[in-house]
Amino acid sequence: MTQEPTRRIVLGITGGIAAYKAAELLRLLVKQGVEVQVAMTEAACRFITPTTMQGLSGNPVFTDQWDASMPNGMAHINLSRAADAILIAPASADFIAKLAHGLANDLLSTLCLARNCPLIVAPAMNREMWLNAATRRNIAQLLADGVQVLGPDCGVQACGEEGMGRMLEAEQLAQGIAAFFKPKRLLGTKILITAGPTYEAIDAVRGITNRSSGKMGYAIAQAALEQGAEVVLVSGLTALVKPQGAQGVDVVSAAQMFDAVKQRAGDCDIFIGVAAVADYRVAQPSEQKIKKSAGTLTLELVPNPDILAYVASLPKPPFCVGFAAESENLMEYAEQKRRAKKLPLLVGNLAQQAIGSDDNELVLFDDSGSHALPHADKLTLARLLMQHIAQRYEGASK
Numbered sequence: 001m002t003q004e005p006t007r008r009i010v011l012g013i014t015g016g017i018a019a020y021k022a023a024e025l026l027r028l029l030v031k032q033g034v035e036v037q038v039a040m041t042e043a044a045c046r047f048i049t050p051t052t053m054q055g056l057s058g059n060p061v062f063t064d065q066w067d068a069s070m071p072n073g074m075a076h077i078n079l080s081r082a083a084d085a086i087l088i089a090p091a092s093a094d095f096i097a098k099l100a101h102g103l104a105n106d107l108l109s110t111l112c113l114a115r116n117c118p119l120i121v122a123p124a125m126n127r128e129m130w131l132n133a134a135t136r137r138n139i140a141q142l143l144a145d146g147v148q149v150l151g152p153d154c155g156v157q158a159c160g161e162e163g164m165g166r167m168l169e170a171e172q173l174a175q176g177i178a179a180f181f182k183p184k185r186l187l188g189t190k191i192l193i194t195a196g197p198t199y200e201a202i203d204a205v206r207g208i209t210n211r212s213s214g215k216m217g218y219a220i221a222q223a224a225l226e227q228g229a230e231v232v233l234v235s236g237l238t239a240l241v242k243p244q245g246a247q248g249v250d251v252v253s254a255a256q257m258f259d260a261v262k263q264r265a266g267d268c269d270i271f272i273g274v275a276a277v278a279d280y281r282v283a284q285p286s287e288q289k290i291k292k293s294a295g296t297l298t299l300e301l302v303p304n305p306d307i308l309a310y311v312a313s314l315p316k317p318p319f320c321v322g323f324a325a326e327s328e329n330l331m332e333y334a335e336q337k338r339r340a341k342k343l344p345l346l347v348g349n350l351a352q353q354a355i356g357s358d359d360n361e362l363v364l365f366d367d368s369g370s371h372a373l374p375h376a377d378k379l380t381l382a383r384l385l386m387q388h389i390a391q392r393y394e395g396a397s398k
């Protein structure tokens with residue numbers, strides 16, 4: 001058996017409260033067999049000590065640009081040349097600004113500028129800092145420069161506020177690094193994904209929708225990006241932030257989703273319909289808010305087009321993957337659906353387990369039968385599913 005080469009990472013830590021998570025991240029990376037060299041900014045040392053990071057990495061920690069222990073006095077060059085990647089976690093707003101502008105006024109920023117290996121950043125900051133126009137510009141610049149951005153996440157922040165800006169958990173970052181080192185099976189492949197719910201207007205303020213959160217579709221978009229694919233994510237209304245690097249198209253109704261997909265389906269290699277598309281829409285939505293009256297209100301519903309079935313029946317269809325959320329008889333209904341929509345692959349799940357939750361259980365249906373994936377969080381499942389899709393797509397395009 002050929003042995004995997006040792007992977008080497010420089011873990012750069014900048015000054016933010018999320019620096020405490022860097023210790024756990026380091027432990028997980030070491031557990032994965034990654035050789036980690038830690039470099040910390042002065043501010044980072046105020047949040048977590050170099051001694052902790054030295055103990056966990058088994059290597060000396062670099063904090064000083066003027067470290068005399070380097071025989072050639074060039075820590076910034078030596079460190080980056082020996083690394084397969086540099087991961088900055090947490091990456092503060094200030095450090096991201098430095099990276100975007102190519103500043104090099106401490107050891108960590110200098111070694112990032114002098115690098116000849118990929119750079120990955122895990123932002124961590126207050127939500128207003130994340131939303132600030134300057135940070136938006138800086139992140140866009142990093143993406144344009146080919147820097148990979150992992151996260152941030154949404155949730156309660158150390159300052160007590162709630163929103164985008166939390167650093168991803170150590171476990172998620174360690175998984176992201178593991179994915180980074182895996183070969184990219186879908187490099188250059190164009191993948192079109194629909195995600196989230198649709199909203200069908202009844203009147204100016206009311207509508208019919210469903211409880212889909214979009215989490216599964218967004219996780220699949222993230223997993224596809226990790227495999228090197230070009231991703232277009234057509235999304236209904238959700239509270240989620242699109243994975244960095246995905247081209248987002250926001251829609252509201254099934255008709256808008258259909259239009260967005262029709263425009264792009266001819267130009268994609270793989271289509272994954274994860275959206276919970278409303279089967280019906282209101283025949284004539286009222287432009288004004290409907291006034292309450294004593295009697296019953298009857299709505300006339302007309303069927304929506306089946307977006308997935310449309311794409312799958314194109315003369316030269318992309319490799320199509322569908323999702324089926326069933327509340328009972330999953331095995332029977334999912335396979336029936338796969339055949340009816342003429343799909344090479346259909347992913348089945350139980351609606352009551354899947355909708356809105358963070359975890360899921362998936363069963364894959366294809367010509368060779370069914371195959372259950374283990375119960376896991378949606379990103380883990382998305383990564384397993386993308387492996388499967390890549391394998392089937394490679395087989396189908398040979």
Ligand code: C5P
Nearest residue numbers: 273274275277305306307308322323324
């Ligand atoms: O038939 P059913 O709605 O259960 O099929 C689910 C699959 O079909 C999902 O992949 C969903 O995204 C897709 N779908 C669609 N357009 C519709 C209804 C479902 O693309 N109008």
